[in-house]
Every structure is written in structure tokens, then in C-alpha cells.
Amino acid sequence: MRKYTFFLLLCFYLEALGQDTLWVNANTLEIEGKGFSNTENDYDRLPATAKGLVRDPVWELGQHSAGILVRFYTNALQFYIRWELTSTMLAMPHMPATGVSGVDVYVLNNKKEYLFLGTGIPKNVKNLAVFNTNTQQNHLSSYLLYLPLYNGTKLLEIGVPMGYVIQKDTIFHAVVHKPILFYGTSILQGACASRAGMAYPSILGRKLGVHIINLGFSGNAKLEPEMQELISEVEAAVYVIDCHHNTTKDETQTRTEPAIRKIRAKRPYAPIVLIEGSNPKRDFPTEEGLITQEIVKKLKKEGFKNLYYIKGNGLLGQDTEATVDLVHHSDLGMQRQAEFLYPIFKKILRKIKQ
């Protein structure tokens, strides 16, 4: 009986949504976090030209919407998100559906803090979520809507009741105009955050007040020549390379220097930040870390400026609690990594602005 009533109510609700709701396709708003505009689908992370050029797994992972977000304004007291996924694999055994396939909403308060407003919980390929804003009547508030981390987003629509406004966020000004580009592993892509906004680059984006681009490719951050090329094509304020969990010692040795040189050739002044992989077992330095450190030293001697190497020791804190499986970060690991990197990036950004 209860179920039947619920079903009726839901039908009524959806009917009402259909009639009295203004649906806006998010691709008409401000989409952020894309390094490339010429993509096959709206929420791809790699350009269409990369197909066949990069390895197949990289291409497929590039269709995950990690780090992509919509920044919008509305005065609605309640709004709705409809999103359609590309894969039926909604969750992983060590990462919940909310992180793999969910959407995540934040609201900016008058202290310029981003407050977590709620998560759209995915239950199917097509999903609907309702968000209550707690906004005062007729007050335009600024929202961040993060897309799924380990699934593709085929369609994304935001609905507001008729009579309310929804528009691009034109007021937000990032601390630096260009985004910070992050290239790296599954952890960077967001494994195993509990929700879309908790991948560590996204946390940093909010804390620093900057745009970010997430080029995390689960298990496939191999820093290949074609990826070096793609990364250097993006006009970024800072380039971050965090791929030690995926590159072998040999790959680290042979590919790190060409990657730095390629970026530097195109972006003479942009800071390049190399991060030693995290290590939940607390054995530092890592072999890949030592190799990278040597390369950075050598290039600095050659006269390379704005080149940073960050040791992994502090990334996960001093206990062993911050991962799900001794590799992938829980939200605890994501937050710790972001908090550890925050002052370092703050300093780097301050230099850029001067």
C-alpha cells in the first residue's frame, strides 16, 4: 500500500516537474574543467582528435567526466538535476555509486566559502535529483555542479520552477584566469572519493578559488609522448604531474624530462609541479620520486625556472587510515592531500599574480 502511494506521488511529482519546470541543458551554461573544446561529446576530457592517437583505455577514460563542472546562478528555492550516464556500471566495489556516477552540488555563501549542498544519488543510467537551496526569496546564488568521476555524462539538465532564473555564473572570478591542469592517476581522477566534488584537485579548486582541469586516467597515467603533447596544448596557469603510481621506474626516467621540456617550450613561465606519489605504507622516498627529483635538480641547474618537486611524505598524513585499499584515497585521503598541497599552491599562485 505504502509503495503504491509512493508510486502515485512520484508520478504526480514528475508530471508536475514536466509542466512547470524550465529545463536548461547544462551545455548552454558555463562548463568548466575541460582542457579541450573540440570534443566528441559535451563532457569528454580529451579532444576528438585524440581518438586513435592515445591508447584505447586512455580514450575511454577520457570520456569520464571527472573534474568537469557547471557553474551557474539561480534564484530558485529548489532545483532539479537530470543526468544520463554512458555506462551502467554505476559503482565499483571500493567506490560508491555517488562517487562513480553521482553529481555533487556546492553553494557559495557570503563569506566566499563553498558549502556542500547535496549529492544526486544515481540509481539508473537516467537519474533525477532534487536540491533544496535554503536561499532567501529572489536571491541569486552561485552553485557548482560536479559531474561523475568514473562514468561518462551523456546529458545534463538543470530544472527550475517556472518563473525562476537560471543563468551562467558571470560573477565568479578565479584567483588566476587560466586553470590549473592536473595530469595523473586513478587517485587524481577521483578514486575512491565518496562523491564527485571530493577528488583532490576539485577540493583544491574550491579552496584556492581557481578553475581546475582533471586529466586523471585510472591506471593509465603513463606520460606517453602523445599525452605530453596534449597536456602542453592546454593553456594552463600551472601544470601538475602526479603519475608515479602508474609510470614504471623506466617510464619515469625516460618520459619526465621530455614532458617538462615540451610544456616549457610552449609555456615559458608557467609553473610545473611534480608530485611524488602517495604511499600509505609511509616508505619514502619512493624510487620514482628519487628519479623525478634528480631530473628536476638537473633541469634547474640548466636554468629551468618555476619547476617544483613535492615530496609525498605528508600527502596522506602520518597514520595509515586514508586509503580504501592501500592505494586509492577515501575522502579522508583526498582531503588530507588537498590540505597538504593547499599552502604550496597558494604560494605558487601568489608568484604568478605578482
Add this chain to the structure above:
Amino acid sequence: MRKYTFFLLLCFYLEALGQDTLWVNANTLEIEGKGFSNTENDYDRLPATAKGLVRDPVWELGQHSAGILVRFYTNALQFYIRWELTSTMLAMPHMPATGVSGVDVYVLNNKKEYLFLGTGIPKNVKNLAVFNTNTQQNHLSSYLLYLPLYNGTKLLEIGVPMGYVIQKDTIFHAVVHKPILFYGTSILQGACASRAGMAYPSILGRKLGVHIINLGFSGNAKLEPEMQELISEVEAAVYVIDCHHNTTKDETQTRTEPAIRKIRAKRPYAPIVLIEGSNPKRDFPTEEGLITQEIVKKLKKEGFKNLYYIKGNGLLGQDTEATVDLVHHSDLGMQRQAEFLYPIFKKILRKIKQ
């Protein structure tokens, strides 16, 4: 082809396990975290006598193995965990299978720290996980094995290669002999930790060096008279009540005082700790918190000793990042709550020991 090779290897591996492995049923080792010995199944949290006495959902949730653990010793370099679950619902949309249905292993190092060793990832009702210990040859190490938080554990076996020893951990001595009993909500039961060891009472147990009992009943911590009775039956060092997310204002008003009186009648000196619910939106005090605070004041005036009230303000930190859905804690929330409570409980325990 690859799949076929994998299948053959798996068969060979399982065959080898069967022949050369000593399997020990965990119920013959030290099972910790149970308030009642007369249970229907090995890893139930409520006594058989509670069936029909408590509401059905409470009884069913009592069959989840939250907070139950096995403390054992082995000198094996590798060991195996076989566990069988009671439900095929391996995950929730906002909580991964590793937390809902997985097992979690910690090892004690020579600095008396518990280090996270790994998680057994559940993929079916019957599961097998392999753990590499990094132990030196013939060194007996002490392990903690946490059971699933939101599923029942029907059978649990630990396997070591023939010739190795597995036994009860007789060396661990808790700071206080009796356990700390936690009664409360879904959060307390472990929602939405990424793995079994990350429910906040379990983190506290490791940090404080004590035994804990997790009587968290998702959505059903109503503090009913029958639950008050059951709680007070358990011989605990400290009684913690953290049920504000589930009790209405009226229930908080009418049930808190009888609960305290009932425990106090049976345990004249045991500290009783009441925790204001967490609130990701940072609106404090909560209405239920104010009610509880008044009750505590009143009883203290009456002469009640060792009665503590903990305000919720600091439980989740000062941002809004620590939950999955504005209610349930991610590992970040669990760790923050445990870190916030740690010094308070440390002080309380110090008083007991004096």
C-alpha cells in the same frame, strides 16, 4: 584467452589453498565487540532473547556485524580470509561494498600503532581475500579483523599455510578491561565508511587501545525502553548514547532520562556520555541537543556523577565536506569525529583507572 588463463590460475590457486591451508573458524578465536554471548548466530549484536522484544528492523540490524572483530596472532607471511554474508545487498548507493560487506585488517607494529593492512573486497555472498603481512619469518604478529558494517556475517574463516600458527591474541591488554559501549544511529553503525574499520567507534577503539561494542541501528536508534534495558545489561566501562539523528524531540525528552537512570541503577560508577548529533550544516545547538543538555544538568543537580554531555559543534570540522549526503559520514567525517572525541574519552578513561 586471458580470461581463460586467469580462470585456470584461480582454480589452481584455490586447489592449493584447499590442500595446504589450515583453516580456522574465527568463532574459535577471540571475538570482540559483542555485548551479548547468547546470540542466535556467531556475529549477531543482539541476544536471541531480543527477538520479538525489539522492533523487527532493530532485530534485523542487530544481525549486521558492525564493530565485531577478531583479534588474532599468526606468524604466517600470508593469510587468507573466507567470509560468507547473509545478504546479497553488497553495497548501498552512497556506501561502497568494501564498507557494507567487506572485511578489514590491521596489524600492530612495535610502536603499538595499528597499521591498516588491507581490505577484503566483497564481490559475492561468499568471498576470499589474500593478505600479505610483511612480517619477518617466524615473527608472531597481532592482527585485527573487522567484520562487515551493513551486512551479516554467516561464516568467517582465517587460513594460514600449513606449518604456520594461528591463535587467539592473548597479549593485547586494553587500557580498561571492560569495553566502551556505543549506542546510536546509522553513522555510529558505520554509514558511510569506505571500509569496516572506519566506523568512528572502531577508530576510537584503535586510538584509545580499548575494546568497543557498536550498537548502532541505522535509522532506528529510538532509545526505546527495551533498548535501554538491553544496553544496561551489558557490563561496559563507559556508556555512550549518540542517537539524536533518530530520536524525535519528543523521544529525546521522554526517553533520555529513563535511559540514564536505568544504566546508573545497574552501573553506579560507569561514565555515561551523551553526544549531540553531528550537523553538517553547522547549525548548533540542535533542538535535541538542548533537550539532552537540560536533562544532564538536572540529573547532575540531583547528584548524578560521571555524566558527560558533548556538544556536536566540533564533530565534523569547520567546513561542510565530511558527509556523503549531508547526513552520513564519509571516512573524513568518521576520522574527524573520532579525533574530536579522542581527548575527551582519554580523560574519561584516565579517571576510571585512578
